Amino acid sequence: IGEIRRYLRDNNSIRVSRSLRDIAYKALQIRDELVEKNSREPAISEIAEKLDVSEEQVVFALDAIQDPVSLFEPIYH
Amino acid sequence: MTTTNNYMELKVSSNSQNESFCRVVVAAFVSRIDPTIEEINDVKTAVSEAVTNSTIHGYPDEIGEIKIIAKIEDDELFLEIQDYGVGISNLNKVKEPLYTTRPELERSGMGFTIMENFMDSVEITSNLNQGTTVRMKKKFSSSIKE
Amino acid sequence: MTTTNNYMELKVSSNSQNESFCRVVVAAFVSRIDPTIEEINDVKTAVSEAVTNSTIHGYPDEIGEIKIIAKIEDDELFLEIQDYGVGISNLNKVKEPLYTTRPELERSGMGFTIMENFMDSVEITSNLNQGTTVRMKKKFSSSIKE
Ligand SMILES: Nc1ncnc2c1ncn2[C@@H]1O[C@H](COP(=O)(O)OP(=O)(O)O)[C@@H](O)[C@H]1O
Ligand SMILES: Nc1ncnc2c1ncn2[C@@H]1O[C@H](COP(=O)(O)OP(=O)(O)O)[C@@H](O)[C@H]1O
Ligand SMILES: [Mg+2]
Ligand SMILES: [Mg+2]
Numbered sequence: 001i002g003e004i005r006r007y008l009r010d011n012n013s014i015r016v017s018r019s020l021r022d023i024a025y026k027a028l029q030i031r032d033e034l035v036e037k038n039s040r041e042p043a044i045s046e047i048a049e050k051l052d053v054s055e056e057q058v059v060f061a062l063d064a065i066q067d068p069v070s071l072f073e074p075i076y077h
Numbered sequence: 078m079t080t081t082n083n084y085m086e087l088k089v090s091s092n093s094q095n096e097s098f099c100r101v102v103v104a105a106f107v108s109r110i111d112p113t114i115e116e117i118n119d120v121k122t123a124v125s126e127a128v129t130n131s132t133i134h135g136y137p138d139e140i141g142e143i144k145i146i147a148k149i150e151d152d153e154l155f156l157e158i159q160d161y162g163v164g165i166s167n168l169n170k171v172k173e174p175l176y177t178t179r180p181e182l183e184r185s186g187m188g189f190t191i192m193e194n195f196m197d198s199v200e201i202t203s204n205l206n207q208g209t210t211v212r213m214k215k216k217f218s219s220s221i222k223e
Numbered sequence: 224m225t226t227t228n229n230y231m232e233l234k235v236s237s238n239s240q241n242e243s244f245c246r247v248v249v250a251a252f253v254s255r256i257d258p259t260i261e262e263i264n265d266v267k268t269a270v271s272e273a274v275t276n277s278t279i280h281g282y283p284d285e286i287g288e289i290k291i292i293a294k295i296e297d298d299e300l301f302l303e304i305q306d307y308g309v310g311i312s313n314l315n316k317v318k319e320p321l322y323t324t325r326p327e328l329e330r331s332g333m334g335f336t337i338m339e340n341f342m343d344s345v346e347i348t349s350n351l352n353q354g355t356t357v358r359m360k361k362k363f364s365s366s367i368k369e
Contacts, residue, residue, distance in 0.1 A: 016254055016263045031114060041113035055108035056247035059117060063101045064254075066118075085244070086234040094255055098231070101251045109240055 023061035026051060083109065083149035091132040091141045091160065099128045099145055106147050107154060112217050119195040120154065120215065126188040127158040127211045133182065135162030135209055152217045156196075159210040165203040172201070229255070229295035237278040237287045237306065245274045245291055252293050253300060258363050265341035266300065266361060272334040273304040273357045279328065281308025281355055298363045302342075305356040311349040318347070 030050045034042035048055045085106050089095040100121045107120055124145070131143045146157040170176050172193065177186035192199045196213040203209040231252050235241040246267045253266055270291070277289045292303040316322050318339065323332030338345045342359040349355040 013259050013261060015257050016250075016260055017257050019260050020254075041115055043111040043113060044108050044117065045111045047114075054243045054247070055111070056105040056243055059104045059108045060101055060247050060251055062114065062117075063097065063104060063121070063251075084236055085241075087248075088232040090230055094229075095231075098251055098255070102233075102248050105244055105247045105251070109244070 017064065020061045020064035023051065023053065023057070024065040027058050027062055085147050087145045087147075089143055089145075091136045091143050091162075093132060095143070096125055096128045096132060099143070100124045103145065103147055103156065107149070107217075110149055110152060110154070110217050116215075116217055120156075123192045123195045123199075123213055123215075124156070124158070126192050127156075127213075130188055130211075131158065131160035131162065131209065133184075134179065135160035135164075137163065154215045154217065156213040156215075157210060158213075159208065161208040164205040164207055165201070165209055166205060168201060168203055172199075231291075231293050233291045233293075235289055235291075237282045237289050237308075239278060241289070242271055242274050242278065245289070246270050249291065249293055249302065253295070253363075256295060256298065256363055262361075262363055266302070269338045269341045269345075269359055269361075270302070270304070272338050273302075273359075276334055276357075277304065277306035277308065277355065279330075280325065281306035281310075283309065300361045300363065302359045302361075303356060304359075305354065307354040310351040310353055311347070311355055312351060314347060314349055318345075 027047050030047050031042055034046060044055045044058055048058045051058065053061075085102075087099065087102055089099060103124045104117050104121050107117060112120075128143060128145075131141075135141065135143075141160060141162050144157075144159045146155075146159075148155040165171055172189045173186075174190045175186040177184040180186075189199060189201070192211070192213060196215045198212075198214045200212040201209065202212075231248075233245065233248055235245060249270045250263050250267050253263060258266075274289060274291075277287075281287065281289075287306060287308050290303075290305045292301075292305075294301040311317055318335045319332075320336045321332040323330040326332075335345060335347070338357070338359060342361045344358075344360045346358040347355065348358075
């Protein structure tokens, strides 16, 4: 386990906020590709499968780059 | 606790940081019925509006508790957002577009209108000084995959 | 409910679908202190192990309730994962590496060892037929963003 942790540490000292944005942008890219290919909105599972992360993780990542409230309530924060 | 497996209950304090947290939790929960990004965004927006209302209207002068219950039955989502705050005195008016009791906060008065637009139904119950509960439902088209 | 704003409580049923949900909920909660990927993966792994234990050991023959409490104070996370299941009879053995009571499920017996490695402390309390609570702490290198 110590070794695994050392390995992880070398790669994973980036902040989560950044990695979430990366996942989210990839997710949106895949969504666009799938919309083009299938002429319909893809389900979350289709995006998750292509990214090889869980559905919940895709949703979490997408939330990091968008704030639906701000569309309607730009003032309150 | 109900017998269904597709049930969750979340309690958080009414600080503004928890608004986005509640939104993600419900969105992550809903992801098990495999919605589209658009459907998820509808739900997130509705959750944000309801939680924001509890935060700023329900607990104007204090930090209180907000409880969210989410349940999925077949392809329908049931959402309940509850606070134990000041309550609503004029329940018949609050769903009117542009109606707000806090214009000084530059509130738009569109919260319930948005919820009604993005969800299939929105029900409000409230008692003065006891709190407010908003119940919403939404059917998902999902299962678009073959 | 404590007075801290950085508090959450989640209740879900002990079905396997809720493991990944619980993991993401805790990750989303912790994300407010913007941890590193390593830190968040540590926490997610620990949550998975504890929730899996409640699901398969705590409720071997039924679906029960699992409660997760998370709190952040300064740069420290407090996690509590509780079930109301069968409980643990031999509490002094369960932390031993490779110790498992369910070898037939191909359990590795490494759950608590992993939790202890990934978190700063792991405390188990349990009562037969009443349930099990696992309390964990972890300090984060990051400080809360203002
Ligand atoms: N949880 C609540 N507790 C107390 N009052 C509320 C609550 N939610 C809504 N209200 C009342 O309903 C009104 C309308 O709400 P809404 O449509 O969201 O508009 P806004 O939030 O912009 O004022 C609010 O101005 C407030 O008076
Ligand atoms: N929530 C729980 N309820 C009842 N027993 C548990 C619980 N968590 C752990 N245990 C007991 O502790 C043992 C060791 O747990 P763990 O280290 O995670 O290994 P494993 O899950 O692979 O068996 C389990 O085999 C089980 O007997
Ligand atoms: Mg509002
Ligand atoms: Mg285990």
